[in-house]
Amino acid sequence: MSLFDKVVYHPDTTLVDIGPGLLWDPGVYDQLVPKYHRNVVGATSCPGVGVAGFNLGGGYGNKANQFGLAIDTIKAIEVVLPDGEVRTVSETSGGDIFWALKGGGNNFGIVTKWTMETHPQGDIWFLALNYDQQYFDQVQAAIWAYIQKQVPKSNVETRFEWTPANGNEFKVAAVCHAELFYDGPGPPEDLFKEFLEIPVIVQQKAENGTWKEMMECLPNLRQTYRMGWGSNGTDQPVNDLPDSFRGRYTCVMLSRYTPAFMKWVVELAEEVSKALKSHGGLQFYHNIWPLSPTMFENSPPSAWPHGPDTAFFPLPIRCLWQGKEDDKYWLDTLAAVTEKVRRYAIEQGCTTDGAPVYYNLALDGTDVSLIYRENLPRLVDIRARYDRLGVMNRTGGFRIPLEQPLL
Numbered sequence: 001m002s003l004f005d006k007v008v009y010h011p012d013t014t015l016v017d018i019g020p021g022l023l024w025d026p027g028v029y030d031q032l033v034p035k036y037h038r039n040v041v042g043a044t045s046c047p048g049v050g051v052a053g054f055n056l057g058g059g060y061g062n063k064a065n066q067f068g069l070a071i072d073t074i075k076a077i078e079v080v081l082p083d084g085e086v087r088t089v090s091e092t093s094g095g096d097i098f099w100a101l102k103g104g105g106n107n108f109g110i111v112t113k114w115t116m117e118t119h120p121q122g123d124i125w126f127l128a129l130n131y132d133q134q135y136f137d138q139v140q141a142a143i144w145a146y147i148q149k150q151v152p153k154s155n156v157e158t159r160f161e162w163t164p165a166n167g168n169e170f171k172v173a174a175v176c177h178a179e180l181f182y183d184g185p186g187p188p189e190d191l192f193k194e195f196l197e198i199p200v201i202v203q204q205k206a207e208n209g210t211w212k213e214m215m216e217c218l219p220n221l222r223q224t225y226r227m228g229w230g231s232n233g234t235d236q237p238v239n240d241l242p243d244s245f246r247g248r249y250t251c252v253m254l255s256r257y258t259p260a261f262m263k264w265v266v267e268l269a270e271e272v273s274k275a276l277k278s279h280g281g282l283q284f285y286h287n288i289w290p291l292s293p294t295m296f297e298n299s300p301p302s303a304w305p306h307g308p309d310t311a312f313f314p315l316p317i318r319c320l321w322q323g324k325e326d327d328k329y330w331l332d333t334l335a336a337v338t339e340k341v342r343r344y345a346i347e348q349g350c351t352t353d354g355a356p357v358y359y360n361l362a363l364d365g366t367d368v369s370l371i372y373r374e375n376l377p378r379l380v381d382i383r384a385r386y387d388r389l390g391v392m393n394r395t396g397g398f399r400i401p402l403e404q405p406l407l
Ligand SMILES: Cc1cc2nc3c(=O)[nH]c(=O)nc-3n(C[C@H](O)[C@H](O)[C@H](O)COP(=O)(O)OP(=O)(O)OC[C@H]3O[C@@H](n4cnc5c(N)ncnc54)[C@H](O)[C@@H]3O)c2cc1C
Pocket: 001, 020, 043, 044, 045, 046, 048, 049, 050, 051, 052, 053, 054, 056, 057, 058, 059, 060, 061, 105, 106, 109, 110, 111, 112, 221, 360, 361, 395, 396, 397
């Protein structure tokens, strides 16, 4: 899809057409923000994430508190349907297929263009900080203080992360990486006060307040392991990511945090990390990312069930390791940890048993009924009508079931 690489901004409607062959960064943001001073709800956790998968599954980013998910801001989609017909679908034309493509994954055709709403983009404020393990309790208290303030133009993402320590066969080093974002030149006074009072190992700032600078501060897909800065107080990375690394994300969907739940989650990550050294592990983290309870206020209907009544946001869990021989260990561990966190979150009132799993951070083998919940029967019906032959079975991803595909 790399030839689908255009970004075309329409000043009359303030909508933008985006090619699905692009990454958000480097890519979409470079073509849109400096020239038009407008922006979209795209990926912000890390350069290297593609537009297509992000937009087909949902899309949580720095602007989710203000505008919801990426799929909530999609206005039209050009798609090659499984029978080869090219169609542009929107809320007013193509009805159910437009709904199905927003969160329904790659079950309904190949997208060749996204049309998304844009919002004005001025200067931003961004700080990335790394904290030593001795301050983990204080960081959790800072997250809790931030949650109470509820400022939609802001976002705080933290990763409590363990990596094998250099030169010691058994030791693992821990660090908390925090990203503080405000969509304006300066945050309201005291918004991030509690974070800024904690001593840091190292920090990076978007000095001139541009969106591009913020993205440059973020670790990219290959560099993420380098964020495991030594907990010995130096600013040297613990290790480099080997070429042969393997890894998985999974997540638990939450509606709220409590201090006790946060503490338990961080302690669990530490416990799991004890196996890093003995099982080829390179990194393990729990990502505490408290989004706003009002983030879905204006979310239109879409295949992935979410709406104004309840917000759901992911608690991403990630492991990197090397060596195929450890695949089973880490995949089983990730599945077990995810279920353990989910169960405890239910017990603590931080989520419900029926919360939909997030397609883009779901482990292999996740049952689609857990992703689509009450929307699955409608999706099954749409797929049966649009993909009778089962053409989309030839692609990867989570499959909406199709009875007796003809191919
Ligand atoms: C480091 C990292 C950070 C992340 N951070 C976030 C985050 O902050 N928020 C979030 O919501 N998610 C996040 N994710 C998850 C991310 O949204 C998914 O991994 C998503 O699938 C990435 O999209 P992609 O296009 O890069 O992936 P790809 O693997 O290229 O594509 C994903 C799927 O879409 C299909 N596909 C690709 N192009 C098309 C097309 N044109 N038409 C139809 N199907 C197509 C592919 O066949 C594949 O099944 C992150 C992932 C990583 C690895």
